[in-house]
Amino acid sequence: MERADKDLAFLLRYENVAWFEDGEVRILDRRIYPAKVEFVTCRTHQEVAQAITDMVTQSAGPYTAAPMGMALAAWECRGKSADEQMEYLKKAAYTISHARPTTQKRMTLLCDICLKEAERALSAGENVAEAIKNKTIELNNVRYNRMAKIGSYLVDMFPDNGTVMTHCFAETIVGTMLRECRSRGKNIRLFCPETRPYFQGARLTASVCHDMGFDVTVISDNMPAFVMQNEKVDVFTTAADAICCDGHVVNKVGTFQNAIVAKYMGIPYFVTGAPDQGHETVDSIHIEMRDPNFTLQAMGVRTAMEGVKGYYPAFDITPPHLVSGVVTDLGIYSPYDLHRYFTDGSIGKDNLVI
Template sequence: MKNGESSVNINKLVNAANIHVNLGGVSMEMNPQKVLDMETVALDDTNSELIIIDQTLLPGETKYLRLTSQGEIWTAIYELQVRGAPAIGIAAAYGAYLGIKNSAAADYDAFYAEFKKVKDYLATSRPTAVNLFWALDRMEDCVKCNREKSIADIKTALRKEADDIKAEDIWVCKSIGEYGLTLIEPNIGILTHCNAGQLATAKYGTALAPIYLGHEKGYKFKVFADETRPLLQGARLTAYELKSAGVDVTLICDNMASMVMKNGWVQAVFVGCDRVAANGDAANKIGTSGVAILAKNYGIPFYVCAPTSTIDMNCATGQDIHIEERKSEEVTEKWYATRMAPTDVKVFNPAFDVTDAPFITAIITEYGIAKPPYNKSLTEIFAKKDAAKK
């Protein structure tokens, strides 16, 4: 494999994690203490493969998928084999690079036309996560900025841009974790919903970053993880991650959050997000808004951990965020040996909901903490980001 931060040495990874390699892919018997050392999304440039952990199989099996075609990459994003806004963005960036890597275009215009087809196709995989479009737009900007170079040099620039997106995500998540730690004390109870951890990002996660960094410092957090119906990301992924990392985690059904809050067991809520509007409304996994309302009722601070890549200042309010509705089978039969709902019953299955800004105590970004009014504070965050780039 070629050198580069985002390339994966699969042999090293296999040895470190005690996983077995089969002809059908890489499946696992994993050393649980090594979970945070494993890469969620990686590039094998030599073999032109995007390597991801198939998150639909966790926690029972950890399997690495090697994706080569655009159809495979599109399906992996749509079917949540790779999920979490930052991880989706990284996968899309590498997918765009792989989709154009072997282009035989002889001139820029032909190359750009091919790239646009790849970009537009990948963009149809998920409608809500703004990181998908943000990453693809960055890749397109890279093509345009290098139009005077040779086609070979443009391809090299695209590879570097995808690597940069991944490397930046690691820094972003650690920064969010450090800012998040300033808002809490050691030994408190924390509740989280869905999965915004290592599996959703390149490293640490967003909502779980303060927990992981605090754990490294010896803070004895007690974490309550909502199961997160209907796809159970909290039960399958968050509980799995935290337990593997040695964090004190208790899994609860979504409808138990009120009780643990009322009992005084929770002093802060941390969640991730897929898109934040300019007014501070935040779209996250379905059920998040209910948690925010409960937290407000019990006087518990509710924090949204949001990389600036997920903040859409062109989106005025949460009403402008398109909410993906997924297939009914996820509710009626996905996790059951036999169907648990009446045949042909109507099902409403939105993948996300929007938490209104008044229920959000603060939005934690890699460039600082935004507090109400968010139109003002988020603008200041982006000013700080722009200044840092100069």
């Protein structure tokens, strides 16, 4: 099976996201990358779910970790009857899909696909764990190839020798859009806000950009307005944890304020991904509130006095009037016209792109 992660950065290769082998799942610890390249080894599917909760992997990482966790669950119950295996896998699917509230709907879709693959493998007398692992690779190929299409449409919006600002870690779109830029000879430069408190922009996005040979500069989270104004930023772009069908974009906290500045500066903001049928309106969104103590430190070093309180919403919501376009595998849509995506040939409910 040809893999779609060819020529992408270290961080985006399947084995370096999450990988099932010999009764365990290895997940690259993105909390400490690139300062250290270490993997968290999970020996139960519950440990996989906990790793997702604990942000060992994030962005689209859970969409590989979750099905690999289902492969591990299949390995755990391999000696049981077919009915008992399916019952065990259904419980594992619930545990894994509910690891984080914001991604629950997409994770449930993935786990449901794994359950169907388990049923097929059991009927065919195949190794269920290996079947789910192979299905995970297949799903990754589909997702990466669709992201390559999105990357192509997004790069159409980049001027030659242009300047692009991102926010947080857009995962596969970063690699595929840069691979597309390289193939077209578009020598763009990038600015990456650090995105505290996990510093995904500084550690992950910037690493991928540098790994793929592009000029990348990290800025602190309070610098985007200055940089947009003084460094002639041409495009602001992000992925999204959810794109509601009414055009609201849910993404790493800070996206909203950057979109406001971009609008004020006359800079287009393009969000990449697919609209979520599970989020018909923004009212269905639950903003995940994380441990406030994380905002009182930087990479484990406390920066605030004891007794000072923290506040940590993981995401914010950008309204559609600040979004220039939603870049999908079928083209670029107005945020006010996203339902057309599902009538233009999309696979609809299986949208798992990021």
